[in-house]
Amino acid sequence: MPDAEKTLRDERSNLIHQLAELGANDDGQLRDDVSYGEGFADAAAATAERTEVIGLVDSVKVMLDNVDAALERIAEGTYGTCAECGKKIGKARIEFRPESIYCVNCKAKS
Numbered sequence: 001m002p003d004a005e006k007t008l009r010d011e012r013s014n015l016i017h018q019l020a021e022l023g024a025n026d027d028g029q030l031r032d033d034v035s036y037g038e039g040f041a042d043a044a045a046a047t048a049e050r051t052e053v054i055g056l057v058d059s060v061k062v063m064l065d066n067v068d069a070a071l072e073r074i075a076e077g078t079y080g081t082c083a084e085c086g087k088k089i090g091k092a093r094i095e096f097r098p099e100s101i102y103c104v105n106c107k108a109k110s
């Protein structure tokens, strides 16, 4: 399924770019050299900003993990089947979310 792989690789570089813009590395760790103190009137505002950035980084990291898991399944040759029950994942679902590794039923259960 080469189309899915291309989509996933594009998505992956996009997500890594987002992490870099948020000041995080590929592992979702914020770099120490990023300062959140500048431009804020007080430390509380800076902390709130940092907390928000950490939340954003976490959600990007989750998406990145999903993309990596799907790419791994392409490499294994198991892409397109559910990682939980082994059934085929619906075509519409795969096209809508190429990073899906669970069928709709198993995803709903988790």
Ligand SMILES: [Zn+2]
Pocket (backbone or CB within 6 Å): 082, 083, 084, 085, 086, 087, 102, 103, 104, 105, 106, 107
């Ligand atoms: Zn399933």
